[in-house]
Amino acid sequence: xxxxxxxxxxxxxxxxxxxxxxxxxxxxxxxxxxxxxxxxxxxxxxxxxxxxxxxxxxxxxxxxxxxxxxxxxxxxxxxxxxxxxxxxxxxxxxxxxxxxxxxxxxxxxxxxxxxxxxxxxxxxxxxxxxxxxxxxxxxxxxxxxxxxxxxxxxxxxxxxxxxxxxxxxxxxxxxxxxxxxxxxxxxxxxxxxxxxxxxxxxxxxxxxxxxxxxxxxxxxxxxxxxxxxxxxxxxxxxxxxxxxxxxxxxxxxxxxxxxxxxxxxxxxxxxxxxxxxxxxxxxxxxxxxxxxxxxxxxxxxxxxxxxxxxxxxxxxxxxxxxxxxxxxxxxxxxxxxxxxxxxxxxxxxxxxxxxxxxxxxxxxxxxxxxxxxxxxxxxxxxxxxxxxxxxxxxxxxxxxxxxxxxxxxxxxxxx
Amino acid sequence: xxxxxxxxxxxxxxxxxxxxxxxxxxxxxxxxxxxxxxxxxxxxxxxxxxxxxxxxxxxxxxxxxxxxxxxxxxxxxxxxxxxxxxxxxxxxxxxxxxxxxxxxxxxxxxxxxxxxxxxxxxxxxxxxxxxxxxxxxxxxxxxxxxxxxxxxxxxxxxxxxxxxxxxxxxxxxxxxxxxxxxxxxxxxxxxxxxxxxxxxxxxxxxxxxxxxxxxxxxxxxxxxxxxxxxxxxxxxxxxxxxxxxxxxxxxxxxxxxxxxxxxxxxxxxxxxxxxxxxxxxxxxxxxxxxxxxxxxxxxxxxxxxxxxxxxxxxxxxxxxxxxxxxxxxxxxxxxxxxxxxxxxxxxxxxxxxxxxxxxxxxxxxxxxxxxxxxxxxxxxxxxxxxxxxxxxxxxxxxxxxxxxxxxxxxxxxxx
Numbered sequence: 001x002x003x004x005x006x007x008x009x010x011x012x013x014x015x016x017x018x019x020x021x022x023x024x025x026x027x028x029x030x031x032x033x034x035x036x037x038x039x040x041x042x043x044x045x046x047x048x049x050x051x052x053x054x055x056x057x058x059x060x061x062x063x064x065x066x067x068x069x070x071x072x073x074x075x076x077x078x079x080x081x082x083x084x085x086x087x088x089x090x091x092x093x094x095x096x097x098x099x100x101x102x103x104x105x106x107x108x109x110x111x112x113x114x115x116x117x118x119x120x121x122x123x124x125x126x127x128x129x130x131x132x133x134x135x136x137x138x139x140x141x142x143x144x145x146x147x148x149x150x151x152x153x154x155x156x157x158x159x160x161x162x163x164x165x166x167x168x169x170x171x172x173x174x175x176x177x178x179x180x181x182x183x184x185x186x187x188x189x190x191x192x193x194x195x196x197x198x199x200x201x202x203x204x205x206x207x208x209x210x211x212x213x214x215x216x217x218x219x220x221x222x223x224x225x226x227x228x229x230x231x232x233x234x235x236x237x238x239x240x241x242x243x244x245x246x247x248x249x250x251x252x253x254x255x256x257x258x259x260x261x262x263x264x265x266x267x268x269x270x271x272x273x274x275x276x277x278x279x280x281x282x283x284x285x286x287x288x289x290x291x292x293x294x295x296x297x298x299x300x301x302x303x304x305x306x307x308x309x310x311x312x313x314x315x316x317x318x319x320x321x322x323x324x325x326x327x328x329x330x331x332x333x334x335x336x337x338x339x340x341x342x343x344x345x346x347x348x349x350x351x352x353x354x355x356x357x358x359x360x361x362x363x364x365x366x367x368x369x370x371x372x373x374x375x376x377x378x379x380x381x382x383x384x385x386x387x388x389x390x391x392x393x394x395x396x397x398x399x400x401x402x403x404x405x406x407x408x409x410x411x412x413x414x415x
Numbered sequence: 416x417x418x419x420x421x422x423x424x425x426x427x428x429x430x431x432x433x434x435x436x437x438x439x440x441x442x443x444x445x446x447x448x449x450x451x452x453x454x455x456x457x458x459x460x461x462x463x464x465x466x467x468x469x470x471x472x473x474x475x476x477x478x479x480x481x482x483x484x485x486x487x488x489x490x491x492x493x494x495x496x497x498x499x500x501x502x503x504x505x506x507x508x509x510x511x512x513x514x515x516x517x518x519x520x521x522x523x524x525x526x527x528x529x530x531x532x533x534x535x536x537x538x539x540x541x542x543x544x545x546x547x548x549x550x551x552x553x554x555x556x557x558x559x560x561x562x563x564x565x566x567x568x569x570x571x572x573x574x575x576x577x578x579x580x581x582x583x584x585x586x587x588x589x590x591x592x593x594x595x596x597x598x599x600x601x602x603x604x605x606x607x608x609x610x611x612x613x614x615x616x617x618x619x620x621x622x623x624x625x626x627x628x629x630x631x632x633x634x635x636x637x638x639x640x641x642x643x644x645x646x647x648x649x650x651x652x653x654x655x656x657x658x659x660x661x662x663x664x665x666x667x668x669x670x671x672x673x674x675x676x677x678x679x680x681x682x683x684x685x686x687x688x689x690x691x692x693x694x695x696x697x698x699x700x701x702x703x704x705x706x707x708x709x710x711x712x713x714x715x716x717x718x719x720x721x722x723x724x725x726x727x728x729x730x731x732x733x734x735x736x737x738x739x740x741x742x743x744x745x746x747x748x749x750x751x752x753x754x755x756x757x758x759x760x761x762x763x764x765x766x767x768x769x770x771x772x773x774x775x776x777x778x779x780x781x782x783x784x785x786x787x788x789x790x791x792x793x794x795x796x797x798x799x800x801x802x803x804x805x806x807x808x809x810x811x812x813x814x815x816x817x818x819x820x821x822x823x824x825x826x827x828x829x830x
Contacts, residue, residue, distance in 0.1 A: 027475045036479045043475040048467065051700060055466050059647055060442045060458040064451045064779060072647055099695025101669035102517060109556075125681060130670035130695060133683035137668045141524075141556055225696065232474055232487055232699035253552045254516035255545035264784050266540060268548035280514025280545060281640065283701035284647035285466060364479060369679050 003392045006319055010384035013315070019308055023381045025296050026229075033363040033386045033393070038203060038343050038376025041229030041293070050292035054285050072284050076235075079287060080274070082294040083224070083237050086302055087201060088211035093245070095277035096224070096237045096287065100202060101130045102252065103221040103238035104169070106277065108138040109251040111167040111196045111219050114244060118166035118195070119144045126151040128175045131200055135169055151179075157186065161193035168195055172210065173203035173341035176368055178333040180208060180341045183215045191216065202226060207309050207342040207379065209302050212239055219244070227342070227378055228297065230290035238277045245273040254279030296380065308379035309342040312387055316344055316375065319391040327398045332372060343376040346394075353405035357397040363390045418807045421734055425799035428730070434723055438796045440711050441644075448778045448801045448808070453618060453758050453791025456644030456708070465707035469700050487699050491650075494702060495689070497709040498639070498652050501717055502616060503626035508660070510692035511639070511652045511702065515617060516545045517667065518636040518653035519584070521692065523553040524666045526582040526611045526634050529659060533581035533610070534559045541566040543590045546615055550584060566594075572601065576608035583610055587625065588618035588756035591783055593748040595623060595756045598630045606631065617641060622724050622757040622794065624717050627654055634659070642757070642793055643712070645705035653692045660688040669694030711795065723794035724757040727802055731759055731790065734806040742813045747787060758791040761809075768820035772812040778805045 001009070014020055027043040028034065034042065058070040067073045080094035087094075112121060123135045125148040132148075139146035144166060149156040151174070160168075168190045173180050183199060190197040201222035204210055212220055220239035224230035240248055253268045255261050256278040260269070270276035317331055324346075332345035348354060348371060355367040365375040375390065397403050416424070429435055442458040443449065449457065473485040482488045495509035502509075527536060538550045540563040547563075554561035559581060564571040566589070575583075583605045588595050598614060605612045616637035619625055627635055635654035639645035655663055668683045670676050671693040675684070685691035732746055739761075747760035763769060763786060770782040780790040790805065812818050 027471075029476050029478070032478075034478060040474075040479045042478065043470060048470050048475075051466055051470050052463065055458060055463050055646070055704065056442075059455075060463075061444050063444070063447075063449060063457065064455045064781065065774070066647070098513065098517065099669065099697075101667065101695035102513065105667060128670070129673065129676075129679050129681070129683075132681055133668040133670060133673065136683055137666050141666055223696075231470070232481070233696035233702075234700075235698060236695070251552050251556055252516065252520060253548040254514065255543070255548060258544065258548070261544075262784065264544050266544070266547055268544075268551055280516035280651070281638075281648040282514075283650060283698035285649075285704055286698035286701040287648075289470065289700055359480070366479065369677065 001322065003388060006388045007385060010315065010388045013311060013384040017308060019304055019379060022296065022300070023383065026381045028381060031362050033390050035363065035365045035375040035377065035382065035390060037378030037382070038226050039366050040225055040232060041227060041378065042381060044229050044293040044296045046292040046295060047231070047289050050288045051285060054288035075284065075287050075291060076278055076282055077275070079291050079294060080237060082298065083205065083228070086210070086297055087205050087220070087239070088213050089239050090213060090242065093242060093274055094237050094239045095274045096290070097235045097278055097282035100200070100221050100223040100236040101134060102279070103236050103277070104131060104134045104200065105138060106250050106252045107198055107219045107221060107238055108134060108167060108169060109142060110248045111198055112138070112142050112144060113249045114196055114247070115166045118164055120147055120160065120164045120166055121145070122147045122149060122157070122160045122165065122168040124149045124151055124170050126174055126176065127171050128200070128202065131169060131171060157189060161189060161195070163194065165190070165193045165195040167198060169198040169200070171200040171202065173208065175203055176345060176372055176374070178341040178343045178345060180204065180339050183210070183217065187215050187217055203341055203343070206297065206302065207305055209306055217241060224290050229293040231286060231293070233286065234290045235282055235287050240274050240277070248276060250276055252279045256280060300380070305379045309377055310337050310340070312377040312379060312382060312384060313340060313342065313344050315384055316377070316387045316391065319388065320346065320394070323391055323395045324398065329398070342378070343374060345372040345374045347371050348373065350403045354397060354403035356405055357402035358393055361393045361397065363393045416737065418803060421803045422800060425730065425803045428726060428799040432723060434719055434794060437711065437715070438798065441796045443796060446777050448805050450778065450780045450790040450792065450797065450805060452793030452797070453641050454781050455640055455647060456642060456793065457796060459644050459708040459711045461707040461710060462646070462704050465703045466700060469703035490699065490702050490706060491693055491697055492690070494706050494709060495652060497713065498620065498643070501625070501712055502620050502635070502654070503628050504654050505628060505657065508657060508689055509652050509654045510689045511705070512650045512697035513694055515615070515636050515638040515651040516549060517694070518651050518692070519546060519549045519615065520553060521665050521667045522613055522634045522636060522653055523549065523582060523584060524557060525663050526613055527553070527557050527559060528664045529611050529662070530581045533579055535562055535575065535579045535581055536560070537562045537564060537572070537575045537580065537583040539564045539566055539585050541589055541591065542586050543615070543617065546584060546586060572604060576604060576610070578609060580605070580608045580610040582613060584613040584615070586615040586617065588623065590618055591760060591787055591789070593756040593758045593760060595619065595749070595754050598625070598632065602630050602632055618756055618758070621712065621717065622720055624721055632656060639705050644708040646701060646708070648701065649705045650697055650702050653689070655689050655692070663691060665691055667694045671695060715795070720794045724792055725752050725755070727792040727794060727797060727799060728755060728757065728759050730799055731792070731802045731806065734803065735761065735809070738806055738810045739813065744813070757793070758789060760787040760789045762786050763788065765818045769812060769818035771820055772817035773808055776808045776812065778808045
């Protein structure tokens with residue numbers, strides 16, 4: 001299939017795309033193919049105005065009164081409920097605030113405390129660094145053994161599933177390989193061993209149907225600045241299954257998680273339910289951006305997003321395999337739909353230069369050490385024609401040798 | 416002195432105020448006397464434009480590239496350096512991000528780890544709740560004894576200063592009584608006992624001269640949404656004395672605190688210096704507001720701010736004592752300048768109704784359980800004439816009985 005034929009096919013797919021109208025709800029720089037929404041989503045309409053209103057009206061005029069009058073005090077819960085409907089969680093089971101790292105720490109410690117007679121914390125050696133680093137820290141603080149699974153070893157989790165197992169912490173989608181883990185099966189396996197399961201939804205929420213309640217997940221965390229378009233460093237979220245909410249014993253006992261913050265008691269008494277995941281005052285201006293961005297998702301069926309995501313990644317993989325054949329570029333992503341997230345990596349020795357050359361051509365992906373060029377497909381605003389344009393640019397970059405660059409520039413990408 | 420005479424005197428003081436011009440740098444609602452800058456500061460000029468630029472240009476157009484191109488990646492350090500010059504800290508000793516609660520947790524655990532052979536954590540029973548709650552949590556996690564000082568007992572700290580003492584965590588200014596602690600003397604006393612000292616600067620930074628290096632302080636935290644005008648829930652900061660920076664062993668090992676975040680190593684290796692206080696991605700839009708707000712302070716001498724603060728609180732106390740005499744209202748604030756922060760509380764049984772009635776009259780303070788009406792004086796924008804107007808309103812409220820209200824409305828104030 002020539003690029004011209006591919007473009008015609010892509011146009012037909014875009015014409016039939018029921019989500020196509022959503023692209024107009026986002027601010028997108030012209031002439032840019034943005035395949036990095038898995039790192040930082042784009043600005044949704046309404047976000048700018050929400051942020052201006054938060055600064056000018058709520059903060060500027062309302063001042064301290066806005067904690068009640070503008071609803072700042074409930075913003076963590078309201079954003080939490082908006083996220084909840086995207087991940088199969090009931091209202092009142094998610095709190096937004098702080099970073100994914102903080103939620104991970106808080107929920108890993110609290111998860112271990114649910115099973116004080118058990119002594120093993122399990123994660124995946126390929127998990128995102130912050131998940132790994134915090135697992136190391138938590139294991140040390142709580143004096144439990146940390147077991148690191150080898151992602152290539154399908155039996156590794158089974159081996160860890162014994163009566164010492166307390167908590168398993170995994171990412172739903174691997175940030176490098178794009179592998180989508182089997183949330184149902186893994187959670188069931190951990191529960192069969194009597195353990196508690198924590199999922200990091202950073203790379204799945206909003207693009208992969210997630211059913212936390214249906215999968216009986218105990219704890220989950222996620223970030224909102226990727227597919228949820230919350231903005232750079234937007235506050236993250238923590239989920240607690242209703243069965244654990246009122247016994248969850250968190251270590252980050254900030255005053256806003258108290259049952260009665262304004263009583264200013266001397267002794268911590270946790271708020272009912274997931275309100276105890278609040279810690280200090282959340283960054284309201286950033287959270288106002290997130291709240292506005294989440295309105296787009298209020299009208300979206302994630303199943304349709306998923307279908308488009310698979311259509312986009314199928315097309316990308318097919319075009320790469322045809323047009324980059326013989327260049328040494330390897331596709332890193334599962335071919336089976338059931339195991340694929342919403343991203344595809346390409347492996348090549350000159351991945352860093354490759355990404356830089358593509359950026360110069362207006363195609364934005366990111367580089368992941370040591371040899372991966374990563375491309376994310378955010379179906380709310382990425383079109384099939386963008387996929388064709390991206391692969392055409394890749395073929396040009398490789399043909400012209402633009403990817404062979406001096407490696408002196410600072411590396412810019414953020415997951 | 417009649418209110419008319421007081422007003423004339425206040426006008427004279429304002430005319431001679433070298434900081435008077437700064438008031439024009441802030442957005443202040445008309446006809447409002449805002450004495451709650453110790454809870455939430457006001458919008459500085461430049462803040463709105465900075466936030467719009469962060470959303471429209473940096474995020475909207477720059478997208479992921481802005482981590483480098485717009486300097487997002489260094490924003491925590493740049494805001495940290497701006498705060499550092501207000502609190503006598505050297506450049507590179509403060510990191511901004513997360514909340515005060517998170518910095519407290521991180522630095523209390525790390526502080527205890529500096530002296531692993533010691534086993535006592537000390538704080539003040541009257542400390543702000545989040546400081547207390549996190550001290551309780553840290554003592555439990557680290558298996559050390561928590562000693563709560565009685566603020567009325569001048570010898571309590573001496574009694575705790577033995578060879579078991581590891582860490583003392585205190586607030587520089589008490590959030591209720593406005594008492595300014597003796598940073599030099601207390602830090603020296605703790606050091607003499609071989610302990611580590613952590614100060615919470617939430618209610619002093621920006622209005623009281625703080626000399627962290629001169630006082631040889633080990634660790635400090637503070638919030639930026641009070642006198643520093645960073646905005647609701649703006650990110651907080653952590654300070655580490657240079658002597659500890661490269662051995663500080665923090666529990667919140669987020670990926671951005673890694674020596675080489677983008678290497679995506681599997682094992683945590685802390686960044687040099689205070690960079691290890693970074694955890695997850697910070698909320699850039701909120702931090703952009705803070706960065707702009709801190710520009711006002713770049714031109715300000717905190718000693719002048721302090722002089723004006725004392726002039727404002729002196730006037731307030733004098734007018735309250737004269738005009739509210741016989742109403743049962745008691746001034747809660749040290750009379751000695753050396754022991755007074757930048758706030759004054761009034762104690763009365765109907766404090767909640769008193770604050771509500773004042774708000775209805777356009778004078779904003781806040782209520783603190785159980786019987787305190789709290790008024791903060793932010794000298795960058797509060798004038799002496801505002802003090803007169805506030806006390807005149809108080810006299811009216813009490814004379815009219817407006818403070819005797821049904822106590823059914825939700826309590827709104829946030830420290």
